[in-house]
Each structure stands twice: as C-alpha cells, then as structure tokens.
Amino acid sequence: MxxxxxxxxxxxxxxxxxxxxxxxxxxxxxxxxxxxxxxxxxxxxxxxxxxxxxxxxxxxxxxxxxxxxxxxxxxxxxxxxxxxxxxxxxxxxxxxxxxxxxxxxxxxxxxxxxxxxxxxxxxxxxxxxxxxxxxxxxxxxxxPFVPDIPGKELAITSNEMFHLPALPKRALVVGGGYIASEFACILHGLGVKVSQFYRGAQILRGFDEEARGHVANAMRARGIDIHCGTDVMRLEKTASGIRAVATDGTEREFDLVLYATGRxxxxxxxxxxxxxxxxxxxxxxxxxxxxxxxxxxxxxxxxxxxxxxxxxxxxxxxxxxxxxxxGAKPTAFDHGLVASAVFTQPELGSVGLSEEAAREQEPIEVYATAFRPMKTLFAGKQDRVLMKLIVSQATRKVLGCHIVAAEAGELIQLAAVAIGMGATKEDFDRTVAVHPTMAEELVTMRKPTRTA
CATH class of the missing domain: 3.50.50.60 (FAD/NAD(P)-binding domain)
Incomplete structure (x- = not known):
C-alpha cells in the first residue's frame, strides 16, 4: 500500500x-x-x-x-x-x-x-x-485539570499565567505539586501576597519527605501562607475580587485564583x-x-x-x-533514574529513590546534612541548605540524592551522572571537595545520619 x-x-x-x-x-x-x-x-x-x-x-x-x-x-x-x-x-x-x-x-x-x-x-x-x-x-x-466546583470559571490555570494583563495584589494557588509550589514562589517574589491551599498533608507529594518538608518550611519562612489539608469548595465573584470558600470553614478574598491541581x-x-x-x-x-x-x-x-x-x-x-x-535500532528509553528539579525558592533537585521508597526496597543508610550557606549567611539570612544521600547497605551504591538549595537544579544534573553510572558511597568519599562550595557537602558526609 x-x-x-x-x-x-x-x-x-x-x-x-x-x-x-x-x-x-x-x-x-x-x-x-x-x-x-x-x-x-x-x-x-x-x-x-x-x-x-x-x-x-x-x-x-x-x-x-x-x-x-x-x-x-x-x-x-x-x-x-x-x-x-x-x-x-x-x-x-x-x-x-x-x-x-x-x-x-x-x-x-x-x-x-x-x-x-x-x-x-x-x-x-x-x-x-x-x-x-x-x-x-x-x-x-x-x-491543566480544574475540578468541577461552583465558580470554576473564575479560576485560571498555568496556561494563562504568562498573559495576565496585570499582577494581582492577592493570589490563591490551589494545588501542592511542583507547578503550584513554583508559581506560589514566583508570585511571592514578584510582590504578590500569596496563599497556597493543598488538600494533602504536605506539598510536593512523591518527593523525599524530608526534602519536601524543608522546602515547605522555607516557603513559609519567606511569607507564603501554605494551608495543607485544605481545599476549595466553591469560588464566588465579589465586588472587589474572588471569594474562596474552603473546606476548613474559612472564606478569603483574592484578586486571582490559580488552579495547579494536575495535568x-x-x-x-x-x-x-x-x-x-x-x-x-x-x-x-x-x-x-x-x-x-x-x-x-x-x-x-x-x-x-x-x-x-x-x-x-x-x-x-x-x-x-x-x-x-x-533507524533499525530498537531503542527503549530507560525511565529509571530520571533527575528532576522543582524551581521553588529554594530549589529542590532529586534523582533516584526517596528515603521512603528505598527503605521499602532494601536496608539503607541515610547521609544528610543541613547548614546555612556562606553566601546568605554573610547577608544575615536564615536560609538552610539540605544535602541528602540514600545508600544501599548491601551494594554501597548511592540509590538517591536530594538537594534543597539555590541552584539545586544545576547541582542535581551532575549528581545524576555519577548515580547513573552506579557510584558507591565510597566513590563519593574518594572525591576531593571543591572548597568553598555548597556541593562539597555531598562528598564530606562520613557517618550515616540513620539506617533503615
């Protein structure tokens, strides 16, 4: 034919x-x-x-x-x-x-x-x-997916975020994934008063629990009003904005409601x-x-x-x-060990297994450190960086790496190369630190924080 x-x-x-x-x-x-x-x-x-x-x-x-x-x-x-x-x-x-x-x-x-x-x-x-x-x-x-609630037509999605006629003064971001959390940080950084509602117990579901908690705490410290265990029941148009009636019994008014509840x-x-x-x-x-x-x-x-x-x-x-x-070259892309970055402030970079997933698979060691980075410490800020490695007790291979820090997306790309090649904890230990950097902490953690 x-x-x-x-x-x-x-x-x-x-x-x-x-x-x-x-x-x-x-x-x-x-x-x-x-x-x-x-x-x-x-x-x-x-x-x-x-x-x-x-x-x-x-x-x-x-x-x-x-x-x-x-x-x-x-x-x-x-x-x-x-x-x-x-x-x-x-x-x-x-x-x-x-x-x-x-x-x-x-x-x-x-x-x-x-x-x-x-x-x-x-x-x-x-x-x-x-x-x-x-x-x-x-x-x-x-x-983008928007739940079928009364007043859903009053909300926008990430598709419309880049074409707003003007920035709002008060914004509600609904959702707890990376898109919702990123836009909450973006709007806050641009001077908008931001609230974020998420029906789950903690934002950034699917990422390492310690890392996502670190990001949430940092976002709250910056002034983003995160409400977990909270969802929107309905939206109502008012003379001065949009009223969001929440499942926690509160009613708040916003100039913009952004739904980032999945795609x-x-x-x-x-x-x-x-x-x-x-x-x-x-x-x-x-x-x-x-x-x-x-x-x-x-x-x-x-x-x-x-x-x-x-x-x-x-x-x-x-x-x-x-x-x-x-091309007559049968090729199946390997979906394992795909690194990712969440561009919140601070960023979250992740590759491999979370602590929770790894301990369900096999006995592990967890190496983690949290510290105030030199750049912002000098400026008098309270920012804290998290570096975390998940290691197999049996093979010594690094199963996962999680970084919460400025430019974490840049850092995790390089860590992904080593972990993709099967690097062990001892390979990390043999690597000489580049000083003074944040990333040197990845190769200077000698004792496990805990085992599981």
Whole structure:
C-alpha cells in the first residue's frame, strides 16, 4: 500500500518535534506534523521556558537585598509586569520560530491545524483533508485539570499565567505539586501576597519527605501562607475580587485564583477509542517500552502516555521512537533514574529513590546534612541548605540524592551522572571537595545520619 507519509505526528511539542526531526532529517522518512496551537508545545509556550524566566524575574528582590548586605548601594524599584511580559512574549515568538525552522530544515511538512485519527493509517485534518501514513505518532501532551466546583470559571490555570494583563495584589494557588509550589514562589517574589491551599498533608507529594518538608518550611519562612489539608469548595465573584470558600470553614478574598491541581493527557476527541484502544483512567495512552500502542502502526510519546511528565523524557522517547522505527535500532528509553528539579525558592533537585521508597526496597543508610550557606549567611539570612544521600547497605551504591538549595537544579544534573553510572558511597568519599562550595557537602558526609 502507498502512503502519503511514512510518519504523521500529531502534536508539535518537544517529543513530537524531536521524533519528526530525527525520522526525516536523519533517516530520510517522509514526515508530516500537525499542531493546532503554537509550535513548541507546553514546555516552550506555556511551561518550562516562560516559567523559568519568571523564576529568574522573581529572584531579583532577594539578590538586591543580598547586594546591600555586601556593600552595594542599590535599591529595588517597582516591578514592571507589562515590560517583562512584552519581552517574554517576544522570546516565546523567537523560540517558536526556531522550532519551525528546525522542522522545515529537516524536511518535515507542517500542518497548522488540528488532526484526529480516522483509522490505523489515516488522519483527518481540521480543513477536512485526509492523509495516510504508515506510522502515526501521538504527541499531544497534557492539559491543566480544574475540578468541577461552583465558580470554576473564575479560576485560571498555568496556561494563562504568562498573559495576565496585570499582577494581582492577592493570589490563591490551589494545588501542592511542583507547578503550584513554583508559581506560589514566583508570585511571592514578584510582590504578590500569596496563599497556597493543598488538600494533602504536605506539598510536593512523591518527593523525599524530608526534602519536601524543608522546602515547605522555607516557603513559609519567606511569607507564603501554605494551608495543607485544605481545599476549595466553591469560588464566588465579589465586588472587589474572588471569594474562596474552603473546606476548613474559612472564606478569603483574592484578586486571582490559580488552579495547579494536575495535568491530564490531552487525548479527548483524537479518535483513539475508535481504533479500539482502551485509554487509562485519566485518558493516558497505554504503550509498551518502545512507545507502541496495541495498534501496531500507532505510537505515543510524552505526557500523553502518563509515564514521566518531563520535557527531556518526551524528547528522549521521541528520539528512541525514531531510532526504533526508522533507524533499525530498537531503542527503549530507560525511565529509571530520571533527575528532576522543582524551581521553588529554594530549589529542590532529586534523582533516584526517596528515603521512603528505598527503605521499602532494601536496608539503607541515610547521609544528610543541613547548614546555612556562606553566601546568605554573610547577608544575615536564615536560609538552610539540605544535602541528602540514600545508600544501599548491601551494594554501597548511592540509590538517591536530594538537594534543597539555590541552584539545586544545576547541582542535581551532575549528581545524576555519577548515580547513573552506579557510584558507591565510597566513590563519593574518594572525591576531593571543591572548597568553598555548597556541593562539597555531598562528598564530606562520613557517618550515616540513620539506617533503615
């Protein structure tokens, strides 16, 4: 059978773009790609990139305060949100153009419209045109989830955060994951009075308990009003803002309510059920280790599969798919030991097992230290850094590393290399410290804090 394309990709985010580029540019496949929104997907347009730029912007008040302590005669003026947002939007336009150029230069045909799957080898575009493909890759990512409560239309999600006409004076962030916690810190750093509601017992579920507690305490010390065990029952419009009626019996008024209560796979209306595929509980597409669905010609990568919702993971999955299907190099991406960073203030970097997960698996030793870092100690601040290693008693391998500190995301990337290579605690001990740094504490902890 003759096909219009060797591969048709639905979704122009990081995973889909990587798969399309490698399949076409490196392996010579004829590739089409459809994107109904902006090229670049969640990460570039409404996720990692604009969020990290907001993180940078929100950190300057601390930097100015520290500069004063170090003898600099500097004063913080007012933050100009409109000026920042204008530059942010220009940068996103530049990045979207770069993504388009990457695809075009690789020979990929771009369709700027929605696409749905008709059958195992056929896709229908919003224009009504139908195209055939030997292989179809679904890479449509995720979408913010807002619970169905009265007044939900009064809330915004992370999608809208980067396009606010003005910053609020009072904001409520609902959720306890990394997106909620990051935006709570961003808004606070930009001068907004922030409250955060989370129905669980502690924010950042899934991360090491000691590390997440350290982050929560630091956020509270900065002035963020975190309420755990609390959820919103309803939202009501008032003359001066939005009233949030909470499960703890309180009623508070805010200028903005941001829901960051999780993301769901963006699979609604794609035609997947018509293929006979049974989706997961939240709409995720079940795939095997080669990202192949139960329909042999249909694959899926990225957040839409509900595996690990991180941009670098989607990129690696997309690349592995192209190597497998078009490069004759069967490649299954290993989802173990994926490092991650939470860009709160302070940041949390993590790779490998938490203390809780590790002790369920085998006997362990825990090495941990908390201290005031030199930079902010000199400035008279009370910040504390946490460094933590989880070690197997049997093999001596470092099973996990958790860092709470400024620039923890930068530090954990390097620790991930060592741990991915199977480094033991003795390998860490043999490494000479770089002094004076925060990171030297990772190689100077000689005695375990506890065993489990």
């Amino acid at each position: 003759s096909f219009d394309y060797d591969l048709f990709v639905i979704g122009g985010g990081s995973g889909g773009v990587r798969a399309a580029r490698i399949a076409s540019g490196e392996y010579g496949a004829k590739v089409g790609l459809a994107e109904e929104s902006r090229m670049g997907g969640t990460c570039v347009i409404r996720g990692c990139v604009p969020k990290k730029l907001m993180v940078f912007a929100s950190a300057f008040p601390d930097a100015i305060e520290e500069a004063q302590a170090y003898g600099w005669d500097v004063q913080a003026g007012a933050f100009d949100w409109t000026r920042f947002r204008t530059r942010l939007e220009a940068e996103l336009d530049r990045l979207e153009g770069a993504y388009r150029n990457t695809l075009t230069n690789a020979g990929v045909t771009i369709h700027d419209e929605r696409a749905v799957i008709v059958d195992a080898h056929r896709v229908r575009l919003a224009s009504g045109q139908e195209v055939t493909a030997k292989h179809i890759l679904v890479a449509t990512g995720g979408w 769901r796979p963006n699979t609604t209306g794609l035609g997947l059920e018509g293929l006979g595929l049974t989706l997961g509980r939240h709409g995720e597409i079940p795939v095997d280790r080669f990202s192949q669905t139960a329909v042999p010609s249909v694959y899926a990568v990225g957040d839409v599969t509900g595996r690990i919702n991180l941009t670098p993971v989607a990129i690696r999955e997309g690349h592995a798919f192209a190597d497998t299907v078009f």
